[in-house]
Amino acid sequence: MFRILPVLAALALVAQTEFQDEAEYREEMRKIEHAFTALSEYRGVRMGPELEREAARLEELFTDVERFWKARGNEEAASFAGMAKDGAEEARTAARDGDDKSFDAALDTVAASCEGCHKEPLDKYRFRLPE
Numbered sequence: 001m002f003r004i005l006p007v008l009a010a011l012a013l014v015a016q017t018e019f020q021d022e023a024e025y026r027e028e029m030r031k032i033e034h035a036f037t038a039l040s041e042y043r044g045v046r047m048g049p050e051l052e053r054e055a056a057r058l059e060e061l062f063t064d065v066e067r068f069w070k071a072r073g074n075e076e077a078a079s080f081a082g083m084a085k086d087g088a089e090e091a092r093t094a095a096r097d098g099d100d101k102s103f104d105a106a107l108d109t110v111a112a113s114c115e116g117c118h119k120e121p122l123d124k125y126r127f128r129l130p131e
Contacts, residue, residue: 025068032061036114039091039107043100051095051103058110059088077117084113 035058042050062085069078087109094103 028061028064028068032058032065032114035061036107036110043103043107046100048095048098052092055088055092055095055106059085059092062088080113080117083116084110087113 035054038054039051039058042054062081066078066081066085069075069081087106090106090109091103094100094106
């Protein structure tokens with residue numbers, strides 16, 4: 001009985017991050033776009049705690065996207081999401097430390113990941129970035 005509890009907890013965690021359909025995936029992308037835009041805007045006024053909080057949110061969102069693609073066996077898309085997640089983590093650390101140069105580099109990593117995935121041939125879940 002007690003051995004089953006960790007398995008059930010893990011399944012519940014995966015279920016919370018699993019998108020049920022294209023609409024949910026698109027909503028996650030909207031949240032990512034909003035968080036990235038907020039980071040870019042906050043960066044201009046150097047709002048440390050807000051930068052750190054929004055970068056952490058972006059990191060969580062990309063963790064969900066990475067899990068989504070891994071569950072579907074698409075390692076290429078998962079890799080792009082992982083790269084973005086790592087960039088968001090670096091941005092969070094740089095915001096906490098007040099390191100503007102590292103923060104800018106981390107945002108560039110996130111942007112490059114987004115562009116890489118969205119410029120690939122489109123399939124059911126890949127959507128072209130707004131022009």
